[in-house]
Amino acid sequence: MREKRRIRNVIYHVLVFSVGIIMIYPLIWMFMSSFKETKTIFQTAGNLIPNPFTIQNYINGLKGFAKVSFMTFFKNSLFISVVATVGTVISSAVVAYGFARFKFKGRNLLFAAMLLSMMLPAQVLMIPQYLWYQKLGWVGSYLPLIVPYFFAIQGFFVYLMTNFIDGIPRELDEAAKIDGCSYPQIFIRVILPLITPALVTGAIFSFMWRWDDFLSALLYVNKSALYPVSLALKLFCDPGSSSDYGAMFAMASLSILPSVLIFIFFQKYLVEGISTSGLKG
């Protein structure tokens, strides 16, 4: 009986482990290929270990194209993602506080609008927003990539934080009120410190989504010095511009590094965010 259980255990681990390796094999392959000599990548596609090992791809890749270094693209991405994330987190927390703690006229209607905004994805809004931003004269700048996020337009984050604030006992608010705190003071001194986990979860998802965002960059950014990484990578691999696959894999590996690091260090928050609110990773 014990023997049988041990065999089953081994089969379980062999199965789950090997399927797990298949799952991440493409990523490992890309990462390893980025250290191969660029002309040997496809001849040796079956081998994982680079021989000889070289970092030349990274040097070539960072040179970028059109006289813009790839570092500039990383800086642009970082700027857009950080600013938009700060906007999303602050505005979502403020709005969530309003929804969670106050009864006011039109609250239910507004809440329904918020749920609707969760169902209205970027692709449906792509052309409508383009037409509108064009009227506003925002096309060609970072404004469409940043300003909307300061208005809590991503319902997911508002929803996540509203649920979180709902879980905080109202007695804490009451006590602060008796001590003479106004509503803004209650929000800053009582609520904000208590919802830190939700803020972190929101910030992580927002940052990763902004970092990966390709569609709005494609629509609104048209100067190569302003490209974020996603758009730069796409142009890097366009036929005609370059066939330096080594450099391409090197830059692609670098571009997913922030997400991988977040994944390694904040896994707990990611898992919680997904399992509690169904956020998509």
Next chain:
Amino acid sequence: MNLFKKAMSRESTAGIIFTLPFTVGFLLFMIVPMGISLYYSFCKYDILSPPVFTGLENFRTMFADETFYKSIKVTFFFAFVSVPLRLIFALLVAMLLLKTTKMTGFYRAAYYLPSIIGGSVAVAILWKRMFATDGVINKLLQAVGIDCKFSWLGDTKTAIWVLIILAVWQFGSSMLIFLSSLKQIPMSLYEAANVDGANGISKFFKITLPLLTPTIFFNLVMQMINGFLAFTQSYIITQGKPMNSTLFYTVYMYQQSFEFYNTGYGAALAWVMLAIIGLITLLLFATKKFWVYEGGL
């Protein structure tokens, strides 16, 4: 300033002020754009010159446009194949990972990582190279003795499957949602079933699956919508090629609006897409009472 303080001190007005950012954002970045595009969907508009009102012309063109039908067919095929496959994988793997061992953390990470980065341009580029004629897929097939120089992305039958595999590969977040619902099923139900002599398969179909149906439903609705809206991956990997066999609706809409400069037509396409998504959601909700268990525990 005094007025603001006064408004902030009353519950009814303070709530309005706190939610004001969303109210403004919703109007400014969703309602107004949708309104503008509704008007433009009745216009001939090419971005460069002013719009000309043409009534229902765009919609008439659309219903006679073969590429429009083709893109709907492709998109439906993609969504109806990739979403169920992804959910089945997610559920299977979630059940395997329910058992906690020393390796569980590593396993969960390996299965979940692809969903974290799957939407990025980097992965799209990688996928394109993997399935190229000289890519790693053919090399691995050659290594096991199958002499394959097949162009997966060049064939109208296989190209769409490359995109489907990419979508199914990202089953990690659904898996996490299933894991957390599986953990909520009380052990006592299984113990009672054991007493009655039920085997593993009947326990799965009589206990696990019915209790998971609300989660499956939620996942199905969200992912059908997302499946219908897939853009980045198909735009980068195939651009709709070959012969429009991977032309997703969103990609077609993008091409019409920003490559052929039929932006008015593109706005009409966007509205039709919204109607289609609404319809799918309604249909899914209509089926809910037939298969989703809502009795609670």
